[in-house]
Amino acid sequence: MNLETFENRVLPTKNKLFRFAFRLLGSSEEAKDIVQEVLIKVWNGREQMAEVQNMEAWCMRITKNLSLDRLRSRQRRATDPIEEGMEIRNETLTPHERTEIHENMQRLNEMIAALPEKQRQVIHLRDIEGYSYNEICEILELDMNQVKVNLFRARTAVREKFVKINAYGL
């Protein structure tokens, strides 16, 4: 891989990688760090990656692994992870965006952030990024069954917590 292919094929995935890292970490600064790390890792390992077919899925997978590592080390440092996440979620929005975003959007954000890790990953990859089930399996290193179960649970949670409650005021 030369610099040109890197710029044309790998660098443009940065926003997808960023969104995924952001979904996992809840901090845009950290997500940005992770994406940078991923891109540099891909570049340094470009010779071994010659046979990788789906470059994007590969990058997503590295993003997932590095993000989870970061999460784990954050927990080890024993800072208060919940508070940090909440605080940063608001901080990443400009005042303009904050007023623009509907209250419901905010609620959905928090709801998905509260989902178990796997469900959150799967619903992000499928419903926001629009990946196929096969690609999700590849990215998350799960089998098809696990992906579908997690997606089903995540969608059901959204349906029950958001759609039904809002619709019927329960």
Added chain:
Amino acid sequence: MDSKHIEQLLEKYWNCDTSLEEEQHLREYFRGDVPESMNEVAEVFRYFDKQQKQQVNSPDFDAVVKKKIRQHRPEGKLVKMFYSYGRIAAGLLVVVAATYFVRQEVRKAYPPEIADTYSDPKLALEETKKALMMISKGFNKAHREASKIKAFNEAEVKIQGKTLEESEENEKKI
């Protein structure tokens, strides 16, 4: 698009039986105006739509990454090769230097033995003669003392009842 069809699709969606195309279809549908009963669901799909537009919010991101990549470049095979050979060369250099210094120390501790002590050859000859005379005097003295041992030999011969001549003959035979 009739809402009956959409409702069916939605039900499929909640059961995770929709294809990517069908999900895309739903997204597009909910972008527009929808019946009031579907407001909540529409909100969910609009949320997904909006989330997908989120981007890295730093304009110099690409530049930073490219810069870091370029910094990483020099660490190629050639550099690594020089590095490993350099280590071997440094090791050899240490050994060679150590040997050199040790040899120098040894030379200092044991200076060469052959050295001229006299500049005048005549004086040197005199001194040598004197030294040789001293040694030969010592030799002569030792020789005189050693000849006394002969007396013991003669005594031994007499005791054994043999004549001096005989013993001398014996000595010759031997």
